[in-house]
Amino acid sequence: MAVKINPKRIRKDFPIFSRERKLAYLDNAATTQKPKCVIDAEKNFYGSTNANVHRGLYKISERATEMYEKAHEKTAEFVGAGGMQEIIFTRNATESLNVVAGSIGKTLKAGDEVVLTLMEHHSNIVPWQQLQRKGVKLRYVGFGKDGKLDYNEFEQCIGKNTKVVSFVHASNVLGSINDAKKICKIAHENGAIAVVDGAQSVPHMEVDVKKMDCDFLAFSAHKMLGPMGIGILYGKEEALLKMEPFLYGGDMIKSVGKFEASWNTLPWKFEAGTPNVAGAIGFSAAIGYLENIGMQNVRKHEEEITEYALRKLSEIGGLEIYGSRNAQDRLGVISFNVEGLHPHDVAALLDEEGIAIRAGHACAQPLLAQLGVNAVCRASFYVYNTKEEVDRLCKAIGKCKSILM
Ligand SMILES: Cc1ncc(COP(=O)(O)O)c(C=O)c1O
Incomplete structure (x- = not known):
């Protein structure tokens, strides 16, 4: 049976998070951070x-x-x-x-x-x-x-x-x-x-x-x-x-x-x-x-965080979220677009808030063509991500909308 993991405890094993204290690293589908043991x-x-x-x-x-x-x-x-x-x-x-x-x-x-x-x-x-x-x-x-x-x-x-x-x-x-x-x-x-x-x-x-x-x-x-x-x-x-x-x-x-x-x-x-x-x-x-963490527990943590992020992101108006709304069907990868804003502008403004996401075609142009877009914003999670980071992401998207629109 899966056990709840503690991402705040896990973060301590990653030197980058003690250097980059403000960083909400949400680009794990691109690459993940490395623990000290690695x-x-x-x-x-x-x-x-x-x-x-x-x-x-x-x-x-x-x-x-x-x-x-x-x-x-x-x-x-x-x-x-x-x-x-x-x-x-x-x-x-x-x-x-x-x-x-x-x-x-x-x-x-x-x-x-x-x-x-x-x-x-x-x-x-x-x-x-x-x-x-x-x-x-x-x-x-x-x-x-x-x-x-x-x-x-x-x-x-x-x-x-x-x-x-x-x-x-x-x-x-x-x-x-x-x-x-x-x-x-x-x-x-x-x-x-x-x-x-x-x-x-x-x-x-x-x-x-x-x-x-x-x-x-x-x-x-x-x-x-x-x-x-x-x-x-x-x-x-x-x-x-x-x-x-x-x-x-x-x-x-x-x-x-x-x-x-x-x-x-x-x-x-x-x-x-x-x-x-x-x-x-x-x-x-x-x-x-x-x-040591256990892959079942990795999955459970990500399912929880994805479910939370899907709910919180849906509460923001003017956001198109792609794919299933059911966290059980998907990984902790959420692609979205903010109506009227280019993903690159969104990502640049999120960076100002210390939030790292991916913006662009995500190396999947035929997929994006099927969605009818050229680019998406993508937030993706791993074992060290927290619900607080999801809250920061949502707040920063709200700020983007007020500055850029
Ligand atoms: C689904 C999928 N396949 C393949 C790759 C390629 O991985 P790499 O760049 O490590 O070769 C990626 C990288 O993002 C990916 O997401």
Whole structure:
């Protein structure tokens, strides 16, 4: 059962909040702040263990290798993967999705189809678009005013030529949480691979790749208290074994001749070159921190704060809030527009009040086109956000309206 967390207590673990005392950081969907344990883990690696992995026959290199591999194991456990062979470290969720699209793309041919949704972040659109050069067709499943995907449309869009269904688990604009298990099932029933963009879901709720039965899951450490520059690609072992590497070079090979090479075992076959070892170790600390809080409790806190924010924001006149009004259907991500004001002006004025939100297209232009807007304001919450910050946000929006209108 979920337990109430204390965001004020949690804030004490984040050095930035003792420096920036006035800051209401509400841009967590873009990136999250880092607790001291994550900063220390990364710093300590460089201060005490810095060496390249999988190469040195000396103690600190062996220790670095062990720590790096443990980070894979911890990540595997966190998402319910079968072991570290199913966890590839990349630079970010974007790169993880590029690995999948790039590698699977090599096997696709003209007439094959990839099904996406209109809720995708650009990083789950643009890599697939590149396959159009080979004659691969893209199809899109839409969503309704309530921010929910039309699951019947999946049945209509997916056909005998569908090879991949790639979709966002939770929208970075609407906050909608999609039924990933259901979509993976539809994909598999039609012989297609299911790729899940978990960049927004994995940081905020329990995600189990085996229960979901996805073939791939992409996410980023920096959106879940971890360092920037480290991303994760989970892949089912049998899928990864079949897949061609994406990047080629050192560490991903078993042997190299003048004209040919053979590949290393998993996951190293997909990790070419020197990896971000410190980032992986920092990420491992972030997972530990989140596990101490408990992912169920993270979700409960965000549901509470989202429910409160939806209620308070609806009380402000002239505000259009996008997506479901039910906090249970969504993450702590709320996009809105203030009638007559450009989101950039709103964000700039909120900044004057010490409130950080996102304004713009949120890297989801097809989604915004469906909403009929070019830009939105977006407030997004995490474990350290409080209802007082929501009150400050609402008050500041009121102030914006009085100054700018
Ligand atoms: C839903 C979604 N997918 C993918 C990404 C890309 O993440 P990154 O920039 O860490 O690669 C984001 C980032 O905002 C996102 O919100």
